[in-house]
Amino acid sequence: MTLALPTRPVSANPAHPHPALQLDGISHRFGSLEVLRDVRFDVAQGEIVALLGASGCGKSTLLNIISGLLAADHGSLQLDGVPAAHYTEWSRVAYMFQEDRLLPWRSVRDNVAFGLEATSASHADRVKRADAALGLVGLASFSASWPHELSGGMRSRVALARSLVVEPTLLLMDEPFSKLDPQTRSQMHDEVLRLQALTGATIVFVTHDVEEAVVLADRVVVLEPRPGRIRQIVPAQLPRPRVPTDRDVTEQTRQLRLQVVHA
Amino acid sequence: MSLRVSRDLASLILQRAALAAVLVLVWWIAASRVPAFVLPGPQRVFTAMMSLIQSSTFLHDVGTTLYRVLAGFALGALVGTPLGIAVGSSRTLARLFEPVLAVLNTVSSAIWAVFAIIWFGISNGTTIFVVFMTAMPLILTSVWQGAKTVERQHVDLARSFRMSRTQILRKIYLPTILPAFFGGARLAFGFGWRVSLVAETLGSSDGIGYRLRQAADLVQTDQVFAWTVLLISLMLVIESGLLKPLERHLFRWKPH
Secondary structure (H helix, E strand, O other), rough: OOOOOOOOOOEEEOOOOOOEEEEEEEEEEOOOOEEEEEEEEEOOOOOEEEEOOOOOOHHHHHHHHHOOOOOOOEEEEEOOOEEEHHHHHHHHEEEOOOOOOOOOOHHHHHHOOOOOOOOOOOOOHHHHHHHHHHHHHHOOHHHHHHHOOHHHHHHHHHHHHHHOOOOOOEEEOOOOOOOOOOHHHHHHHHHHHHHHHHHHHHEEEEEEHOOOHHOOOOEEEEOHHHHEEEEEEEEOOOOOOOOOHHHHHHHHHHHHHHHHHHH | HHHHHHHHHHHHHHHHHHHHHHHHHHHHHHHHOOOOOOOOOOOHHHHHHHHHHHHHOOOHHHHHHHHHHHHHHHHHHHHHHHHHHHHHHHHHHHHHHHHHHHHHHOHHHHHHHHHHHHHOOHHHHHHHHHHHHHHHHHHHHHHHHHHOOHHHHHHHHHHHHHOHHHHHHHHHHHHHHHHHHHHHHHHHHHHHHHHHHHHHHHHHHHHHHHHHHHHHOOOOHHHHHHHHHHHHOOOHHHHHHHHHHHHHHHHOOOOO
16 A cells, blocks of 8 residues: 555635635524534535534535525525525536435436436537446446346446536535445445546535545544534545555544544 | 247237137027027128228218217316326325315216216217216326325435426426326226217217117117127227337336
8 A cells, every 4th residue: 555645636726716615603403403503614625525423413404505405594605605695506516315316217328317407408418428427437338228227336326427417516425325235335435536536526425434434535524413513523634545444544433433422 | 038938929829819719609609599689690790890891981980989089088188187296296285185086986977978968968078078077087096196106305306406396397297107197098098988988879979889879779789799899909909009019118117
């Protein structure tokens, strides 16, 4: 294992002088239940940030707020320095769910193209870009297959391609690989890192898997439950590639797990 | 593999041909023991069928009945589908409409036919109305059941891509409902076809149902049989030539 420092550019980009995300004092309630309290952190352009915590700490709610699907009761959210209410680039914010959510009546290619159907892209353009996205995840030869013909790992790749087809500047993932077996999950981690390096997208993902956070993230936001709030923000500065069986990785996983457990 | 499939198919065709031959034989024996106006023999019915097909009003009668069935069915689909979607996606509407649907489903087609004659007289409207009142509740119920199976997760997926309500309806709701709609439409078409004949015997001056009653009134039993055989053949052609292939194409994405 080489000890090269991370080479991914996690820095100010002249095209985007602002942080990709700025959360300030985000609070939210569902009825009388306080779900989030005063959450504040920034995410730099091209950074990978994990939201880590036990269930009930409001991490999925937080992701929904960042995606603009849910409006927070209090606090401000800025994307590329623009307040969420005035942000216009939502079509380049992609959301990847815990389940692959492929539409069974669409072929693999049409499932990927689905991501573009709310945009003004022409049909020919959509097909071309869907095929390109499928090529990125290594499934170019399966574009005419039906979802039920694919394995769980392949379906997950199709879901990833559907997120990538919009050429996202911000990719949000809600425990996207938690339903896969460990080996396939590990392959998907490599895939996400490879594609992130290629596109420079900012990634925020939710997980309860400490190892997943350590392997993928540049920084880990540790949340504690009832109400959901930030316990600590931990930088993950291990060199890449990070292999789950490496001693450094297992050590950091252990340390981080202690923090989550003592929430 | 394909050899076995084709051999299976050949043996199935042979078995069915044998079944048909036995039925015709039983018919022929039975017909030879009773007067022709009670049960005409196969040969007599065949002759009647030939002269029927060559008669000047044949195409007009078949066309008229088909038109009425299709019109009633299309109206039923046009009204039943949006209502089914509305009721299937709103609990409040569902609670409100449940008894209405129960009433619609219990009223016999014969009662609708009587009402139709009162309201529309001897006209196309009578048959179309009866087919409509039969097909519409069936389609509504099926679409309703289908709309209940729309997955929240798929709707949220579409929302995450910022799709509009119309787009969600078109890209998530309609494809989810389509199998249920197809099942309901098939049932509705079959029922509509049958009740159209009842309606035509009561309230029209042309069409297959009218000809059937005419033949029965004149004790032309061979003609009644001829119409019956023709109707069965027509339904078989529609079923295997149109509906089955359409279903195979529409639902080719389903695991077998």
